[in-house]
Amino acid sequence: MAGTAKTLFRVVTEPCPQTSNKVTVVGTGQVGMATVFSLLSQGVSNDVCLIDMMADKLQGELMDLQHGSLFLKNPKITASKDYRISAGSKLCIVTAGVRQQEGESRLNLVQRNTDVFKHIIPSLVQYSPNTIIVIVSNPCDILTYVAWKLSGLPVCKVLGSGTNLDSSRFRFLISQKLGCSTSSVHGWIIGEHGDSSVPVWSGVNVAGVRLKDISPKMGTDDDPENWKSIHKDVIQSAYEIIKLKGFTNWAIGLSAAALANTILSNQHNVHAVSVMVKGVHNLEYEVFLSLPAVLGSNGVEKIVLQKLAPNERCSLKFSAALMAEIQGGLKM
Numbered sequence: 099m100a101g102t103a104k105t106l107f108r109v110v111t112e113p114c115p116q117t118s119n120k121v122t123v124v125g126t127g128q129v130g131m132a133t134v135f136s137l138l139s140q141g142v143s144n145d146v147c148l149i150d151m152m153a154d155k156l157q158g159e160l161m162d163l164q165h166g167s168l169f170l171k172n173p174k175i176t177a178s179k180d181y182r183i184s185a186g187s188k189l190c191i192v193t194a195g196v197r198q199q200e201g202e203s204r205l206n207l208v209q210r211n212t213d214v215f216k217h218i219i220p221s222l223v224q225y226s227p228n229t230i231i232v233i234v235s236n237p238c239d240i241l242t243y244v245a246w247k248l249s250g251l252p253v254c255k256v257l258g259s260g261t262n263l264d265s266s267r268f269r270f271l272i273s274q275k276l277g278c279s280t281s282s283v284h285g286w287i288i289g290e291h292g293d294s295s296v297p298v299w300s301g302v303n304v305a306g307v308r309l310k311d312i313s314p315k316m317g318t319d320d321d322p323e324n325w326k327s328i329h330k331d332v333i334q335s336a337y338e339i340i341k342l343k344g345f346t347n348w349a350i351g352l353s354a355a356a357l358a359n360t361i362l363s364n365q366h367n368v369h370a371v372s373v374m375v376k377g378v379h380n381l382e383y384e385v386f387l388s389l390p391a392v393l394g395s396n397g398v399e400k401i402v403l404q405k406l407a408p409n410e411r412c413s414l415k416f417s418a419a420l421m422a423e424i425q426g427g428l429k430m
């Protein structure tokens with residue numbers, strides 16, 4: 099301590115250099131920065147580390163966020179290209195890699211982002227061997243599998259943000275049609291975070307009242323109210339937003355921060371996240387897909403065994419086979 103500070107303070111003890119809720123976000127593009135902003139503005143973590151390969155961008159984002167410290171909770175924010183800075187992270191959120199261009203499917207990105215992960219994932223584990231990793235980069239489910247393989251971490255410690263976002267879109271769109279709040283509508287999208295996602299119409303309810311009991315044809319082709327179009331809109335959401343603004347970021351940033359909050363605060367909330375599904379719902383493939391899961395500070399604690407309708411099981415099986423087929427062609 100020098101000069102003025104030495105005169106101002108009488109030192110009683112040294113400050114603790116470590117925090118218990120350090121989060122590293124890899125990739126400081128649109129999704130990464132929306133995630134960081136959500137983490138900081140909601141006070142989910144007060145120790146956030148940014149990693150990217152673009153040094154100037156990192157420095158600019160760092161300074162910009164630090165200048166907002168007064169309006170946040172005095173967080174520690176750090177940034178570097180060097181993974182040593184991530185040491186001691188409780189949670190690493192990976193948003194790095196290429197994104198879809200207009201009209202492009204998430205699955206098109208698979209080999210390019212697998213190659214990106216070959217450097218990122220081992221570096222994270224090297225400096226934070228006990229971390230939990232949440233994958234956001236697309237295609238989210240396959241990259242969660244890739245991250246699990248590359249990390250050597252137990253399966254409970256690697257998950258994908260998966261259909262936490264799709265489920266939020268689903269609940270929002272249903273709530274608009276019903277005229278009540280998003281949080282009052284309970285419904286799940288499971289399976290792939292992508293075109294083969296599965297809406298669990300059999301479980302959609304408000305205050306425990308199953309909408310299927312009121313409208314048995316809900317979600318089918320011959321439903322006069324055409325609820326099925328809501329799932330189509332969920333799938334189309336990303337394509338539509340990318341067409342309009344070039345990328346999606348706010349909702350996924352909020353979604354990733356919600357997962358981080360549950361994990362860091364050991365809250366045991368249930369989220370639809372991408373988990374290893376082998377052996378669940380009779381699925382045989384070693385693939386990651388979203389199912390509702392209880393999350394806590396050890397990562398994925400439990401998978402909820404939903405009572406799925408036969409067509410929902412069948413669609414989930416289709417998603418799993420698709421993931422397995424693509425994984426089979428990966429160069430890891």
Ligand SMILES: NC(=O)C1=CN([C@@H]2O[C@H](COP(=O)(O)OP(=O)(O)OC[C@H]3O[C@@H](n4cnc5c(N)ncnc54)[C@H](O)[C@@H]3O)[C@@H](O)[C@H]2O)C=CC1
Nearest residue numbers: 125126127128129150151194195196197234235236345350
């Ligand atoms: N799971 C989900 O729900 C969603 C996933 N995404 C995915 O998130 C990813 C990121 O999207 P955006 O942020 O819009 O892209 P972006 O292009 O804005 O940012 C990507 C960032 O990754 C960085 N990066 C690339 N390779 C890297 C490496 N080897 N090490 C460190 N950093 C690296 C780039 O420098 C860039 O800053 C994409 O794969 C996108 O498809 C996007 C929205 C929702």
Ligand SMILES: CC(=O)C(=O)O
Nearest residue numbers: 204236263336346350
């Ligand atoms: C891009 C993407 O995965 C999404 O917004 O759902």
